Amino acid sequence: MSEPVVVEVGLGTRAYEILIGPGLLERAGAEIVKRLPGARAAIVTDENVAAAQLQRLKDGLAEAGIEPAVIVLPPGEKTKNFEALQEVVDGVLAARLERGDAVIALGGGVIGDLAGFAAGIARRGMNFVQAPTSLLAQVDSSVGGKTGINSPRGKNLVGVFHQPKLVLADTVALDTLPLREFRAGYAEMAKYGLIDRPDFFAWLEKNWQEVFSGGPARIEAIAQSCRAKADVVARDEFEQGDRALLNLGHTFGHALEAAVGYDGARLVHGEGVAIGMALAHRFSTRMNLASSDDAARVEAHLKAVGLPWRMADIPSDLPDAEGLLSFIAQDKKVKRGALTFILTHGIGKCFIAKDVPASEVLSFLKENLPA
Template structure:
């Protein structure tokens, strides 16, 4: 039987000129990380940033890989969960990087899901005015979305991801075998981001997911292909619009509603995790598009049926516990990064795979929609 570390991997390039980097996708990449890093970045020292849950499963394998490749390294282990993506843990990581006397040419390795990737990337982006970093995403959501494209940051009491920088990684190692240890809920949450790429501008991919989602969940070749296609979709948009000056905003489909719901639940992962917020947000975006006569009700119902069919929440009523009122949700939306000079901007759709940037939406229209869809 072939060892996972020796199996071929799929390569996707993020084309950013001199800052281009590879996304490698396949099983066994944690065990190959040391060789991949040493081959590209000889002589670097590293700090691995991870959380307690991921460390228990993957840190020893990564440390062994770095050691075999002669890469000097240390580890910073944080609490798991969305609340770690905040100022206190960020300060701890920055202090640890400085205390280790790592230099600008050294590396921060983010080993974990989106929380760790965003926080570690932000620290790498600001310590010594910009260190290199490598993403080793261990969740499906991180492998298909947050590890690619250079968005880093932390949350505040005012909203999600409001403090951060654009800072591209130098390499992404998406070990698909790591997904075998994910709880089913976390895998489903990551799948929502896969669906997003089909809904933005790849209707054929959405159709493929409708036919093959069970195989994606089961693992194997279908899972690798779905991850690779998601990365190709994101890489293409990032290469054309790195800092979200234009079309990259399409990647926020479902996120304006979703981020507001995450903030409204206090980033409590027991009630709502990011991918679930995106699933509800994408359904709301399609319903809102129907309300504005931009999208057919049939397409909106098709999207909701697929997301619900794989076990994702699609309505605000699916969130446990009480939510603040529609007016409070609108306040969270107004804090979102997609607001420009007070004008509300949403990613809406004219149908599956036909998303667009809708600017200057009246707040009163959004508030009325929120009231209609609020479980209270």
């Protein structure tokens, strides 16, 4: 078995490693006991991931003498709710796990966010290990310690910052991922290039087909994405400054997810981010901040890889512009009612735009909503 690529998230005494490569679920027990000797564990997963990956992880833990409790939840964004959170916390407590034991999230972003939140509040904070099985989770949500659940009033409005002790990004898990889900994760990957790594975005434009097909290009792209996020998290763990840049596309995207009621059949998170990134670049053009050529380039790449890039690509009807603006106003980046967006001066030149006039956003939404 080849040695994994290692990316460190530098947080002083709470620093941890992201391991990237094939076969990491099979060696999960060995990696965990290196960092948490003697720890017991609970695995939190969903029905779909359990069918494909749970036995691999259980076998890997058994190699180190760990017999985990297992909590299996329904799949999908709608599972990120208070009822599921209570089920996970109750399952962890019923297993008599202690603060020094570990909660392992085996799944995509939904499971990682939910299990991490449960680990952050059970016994006032337990150890947490991420074993992300989707591309989106491997390059984004498993790194940085953001955990939480959704509210009917908006996405990710309830949660805590709770850093993992270890991230095991097993690239073999991606081989069973549906193409739609892989594309959704790729949107977050492209995001890092658009924020401040234009060379990486250009590399993706050239090599995206190899990333999709697997092999060294896929591992390299995941590692580059994790390095980009780890650098930002190390500078601004609690999103008081630069970390907000990681929300490129998310203000529009989260509003669209809320607008469809978190219905994954209509829109999954990465697709919302893809549309949101295209809208952010188009809105930057409208505000005379960037060239329309840059917005067109972003849209062309999203279309090339098969991602949605405009609101018209979302099946069925959306709320009107005023309704979408009400969801945007619930975004966590809003401060004292002022709208904050991540906008751009061009590819790889994003910045935090505060006090964006709601009237401009409303007019923009009216122009871009499907007829």
